[in-house]
Amino acid sequence: MKTFLKWVWGILITALVCYLAYDAYTSKQALKEKESRDEADKIIEEARRQKAEKTRTVAVADAPSFCDAAEMAVRSVVYVKVTKKAQVQAPGSILDYLFGFAVTPKDQVGIGSGVIISQDGYIVTNNHVVNGGDEFEVTLYDNSVYTATLVGADPATDLALIKINKSDCEPISMGDSDVLRLGEWVLAIGSPYDLRSTITAGIVSAKGRSFPNYDGQYRVESFIQTDAAVNPGNSGGALVNVGGELVGINTSIISLTGSYAGYSFAVPVNIVKKVTDDFINYGSVQRAMLGISIRETEQGVVIAQIKDDSVAKEAGLHVGDVLKEINFSKIASAADLQVQMNKYRPGEKIVLTIEREGAVKEMILNL
DSSP states (O other): OHHHHHHHHHHHHHHHHHHHHHHHHHHHHHHHHHHHHHHHHHHHHHHHHHHHHTOOOOOGGGSOOHHHHHHHHGGGEEEEEEEEOOOOOOOSSHHHHHHOOSOOOOOEEEEEEEEEOSTTOEEEEEHHHHTTOSEEEEEOTTSOEEEEEEEEEETTTTEEEEEESOSSOOOOEEOOGGGOOTTOEEEEEEOGGGOTTEEEEEEEEEEEEOOOOSSOOOOOOOEEEEOSOOOTTOTTOEEEETTSEEEEEEEEEOOSSSSOOSOEEEEEHHHHHHHHHHHHHHSSOOOOOOOEEEEEETTEEEEEEEOTTSHHHHHTOOTTOEEEEETTEEOOSHHHHHHHHHTOOTTOEEEEEEEETTEEEEEEEEO
């Protein structure tokens, strides 16, 4: 009988220990799930807060005059001279040695504009302004001249960063291109046709413009379109709002003659800030990738393919999902998706809003 009671007590004690262990395990798992949900909620709320902060209205009566904006910004726009050294060619024959028939090659010189973005001499310009250059010379608003070095260039955004050895530069104030409104007045500042510190005015005609990609190279394009006059030499110059804040870097025009014909385009300053920060802090542009291919449909931007071992695969995205928002910024085109993804670096987290079978869902992605 005693043996039986001991056996029963043993079973009861074992069962109690198992129950307590299981209860502790489930409580721990529940706590982990709660912490994970809390973290996801915090990420979502922070993304909502940042998006809400970008909403603004501008009262015409309170807006500064063009004079104030021009005087604030023009001192931060520079003239950039780029020299490509000529390649010395060997004489083609003995006659070249004896009579000097060979043509002496000359250096190629190009001009453009740039914008000072830091007190210690960092200047942003266009990649096509500095591309292929061997020597870079910068003339400031006060006509002082400095030799510049190339820090980095990014063909995908047509942006480049150069630096002069000066510790007391006058950097431009940075704006926010996400809150730029259609019809808003803007000023273009640069050196068209070697006419230095030229200022022209226009309005924001469109946002999110992109051009056909005929060569298949990777590009990040979501241009601000304006009717401010921009001509050769303006490339790399500033597009500023009526507050004198930088909202874009003037990049290109559409024209049959090569001169201004009413359509000019600028890289949004929010792209500029990300690219230049990457050059300064990492030496190259850091881009996060979802690992998907997409197609544009009437429903929106739809996932057409997902790569194995990608962020999208790990997050549980499906082929056919419609991409609606990234951190609550709307995705209406492939260009929108590129621009939004270009804001983030590998390792950062985003809130991706998708539509799947008619239901809207928010997902946290670790890039």
